[in-house]
Amino acid sequence: MKRNTIHIISLGCSKNLVDSERLIRQLQANGYTVAHNPDVVDADIVVVNTCGFISDAQEESINTILQLGEAKRQRRIKRLYVMGCLAERFMAQLIDELPEVDKFYGKFNWSQLLTDLGKTYRQELEHERFLSTPPHYTYLKISEGCNRFCAFCAIPLITGRHTSVPIPQLLKEVKHLVAKGVKEFNVIAQDLSSYGKDLYGRLALPELIEQMAAIPGVDWIRLHYAYPTEFPYDILPVMAQHPNVCSYLDIALQHISDNVLTNMQRHITKAETLELIDRLRREVPGLHLRTTLMVGFPGEGDKEFQELLDFVRQARFERMGAFAYSQEEGTYAAKHLTDDIPNTVKQQRLQQLMELQEDISMDIQQQKVGKTLRVIIDREEDDYYVGRTEWDSPEVDPEVLISKDKPLKTGEFYNVTISEAMPFELYGTVK
Numbered sequence: 348m349k350r351n352t353i354h355i356i357s358l359g360c361s362k363n364l365v366d367s368e369r370l371i372r373q374l375q376a377n378g379y380t381v382a383h384n385p386d387v388v389d390a391d392i393v394v395v396n397t398c399g400f401i402s403d404a405q406e407e408s409i410n411t412i413l414q415l416g417e418a419k420r421q422r423r424i425k426r427l428y429v430m431g432c433l434a435e436r437f438m439a440q441l442i443d444e445l446p447e448v449d450k451f452y453g454k455f456n457w458s459q460l461l462t463d464l465g466k467t468y469r470q471e472l473e474h475e476r477f478l479s480t481p482p483h484y485t486y487l488k489i490s491e492g493c494n495r496f497c498a499f500c501a502i503p504l505i506t507g508r509h510t511s512v513p514i515p516q517l518l519k520e521v522k523h524l525v526a527k528g529v530k531e532f533n534v535i536a537q538d539l540s541s542y543g544k545d546l547y548g549r550l551a552l553p554e555l556i557e558q559m560a561a562i563p564g565v566d567w568i569r570l571h572y573a574y575p576t577e578f579p580y581d582i583l584p585v586m587a588q589h590p591n592v593c594s595y596l597d598i599a600l601q602h603i604s605d606n607v608l609t610n611m612q613r614h615i616t617k618a619e620t621l622e623l624i625d626r627l628r629r630e631v632p633g634l635h636l637r638t639t640l641m642v643g644f645p646g647e648g649d650k651e652f653q654e655l656l657d658f659v660r661q662a663r664f665e666r667m668g669a670f671a672y673s674q675e676e677g678t679y680a681a682k683h684l685t686d687d688i689p690n691t692v693k694q695q696r697l698q699q700l701m702e703l704q705e706d707i708s709m710d711i712q713q714q715k716v717g718k719t720l721r722v723i724i725d726r727e728e729d730d731y732y733v734g735r736t737e738w739d740s741p742e743v744d745p746e747v748l749i750s751k752d753k754p755l756k757t758g759e760f761y762n763v764t765i766s767e768a769m770p771f772e773l774y775g776t777v778k
Contacts, residue, residue, distance in 0.1 A: 352380045354390040358408050359398025361486040361535050363431055367396045368476035370457055377466040383479045392426045397433035399505055402673045408433045416447030430457045432505045474520045481725055483758035484531035485524055489517055493537040498612040498679040502537055509538055511546045514555050525564035533569045540574040550579035560589040569740055571597040575623055576614045583630040593737040594631055599639040603658035604651035607644055624662055635738035637666035643693030644672045645684040652696050659703055665711055666744055667704045671697050705770045712768035722747050722763040724755050747773045
């Protein structure tokens with residue numbers, strides 16, 4: 348067991364990751380040696396930052412806690428703390444059911460851990476964090492919470508109302524990170540579209556991104572998790588006019604059937620969705636759209652599912668993820684709608700949808716063969732350098748595998764000529 352050492356285990360999304368990075372910075376400033384997601388957990392103190400979004404994520408969090416509880420019983424670790432979304436959502440139940448945990452913290456009060464350890468929260472480091480990502484890219488969380496209250500979604504139950512981080516604070520953070528060598532900023536929020544409405548009485552995402560784009564050293568800005576209703580259309584000319592704002596938008600649409608969208612309480616129609624996509628593509632040339640879709644929500648019959656397939660065929664999303672609906676405790680759907688579609692049907696629909704998307708992805712990727720693309724190098728492996736284009740977000744999107752004919756540097760940009768394409772990979776060389 349390593350003394351004066353803390354291991355942080357981060358589960359779930361990149362928004363959770365940012366919280367872990369902030370905590371690590373504070374712990375380091377208080378004299379601890381901190382490891383993030385280590386291969387071997389053998390520290391004096393272990394902190395698990397949990398995810399509570401859907402049942403699979405909840406199960407992963409619980410299993411991780413149980414494994415660490417066993418390590419504590421075997422005296423391989425001394426103290427175990429749990430924070431994050433699962434703890435925020437199910438605090439009372441977890442305290443009763445997991446006595447091996449020394450203390451639980453929610454999503455927003457993790458600074459109390461420092462006090463409990465006899466340390467001090469350093470206010471002057473509030474916007475600093477340890478980077479767990481490769482040093483050339485990071486995630487920038489611009490808001491917390493969500494006011495949308497979709498029928499299926501537990502996020503508002505966990506994060507509360509939408510709260511934006513003021514523009515000056517974000518710009519200060521960006522400049523600090525640029526000084527540390529960060530070139531790529533993946534802008535994240537539960538609801539990017541609503542940014543600024545609570546602070547400024549207007550949709551301020553375009554203003555923020557325009558000011559970020561003007562900061563020297565910011566090479567790429569990528570936008571994640573926009574909401575289709577009340578979309579801030581003024582962001583589109585910003586994307587089109589600034590070469591360092593990637594032609595990439597992650598916007599979760601969930602479905603296209605008016606019946607299902609109504610049941611989901613998405614406050615948008617099929618016609619409005621199609622108009623939105625058309626305008627996005629018209630105003631931002633070369634735009635790559637990433638979306639997330641859901642199958643098996645109450646009210647999705649064969650007709651509605653076929654409508655979804657036809658939509659995907661028509662929209663030709665460059666990037667798409669999908670998942671099967673699972674009923675989440677406390678949501679409108681759990682209280683008022685019957686989850687009456689068998690899981691086998693949900694899984695068949697999910698497989699059919701993803702097979703269709705794989706064909707679309709293959710076709711789109713093939714169109715890049717012979718083109719020379721700007722690529723940032725993330726890492727070196729045995730046979731290839733591995734990088735990404737502006738259309739590829741870390742962890743979730745395709746990568747570019749580059750032959751090792753020439754030595755390349757991690758974190759640097761290169762012009763790569765694409766020689767071969769697969770649905771989720773490109774192959775190329777640097778001339």
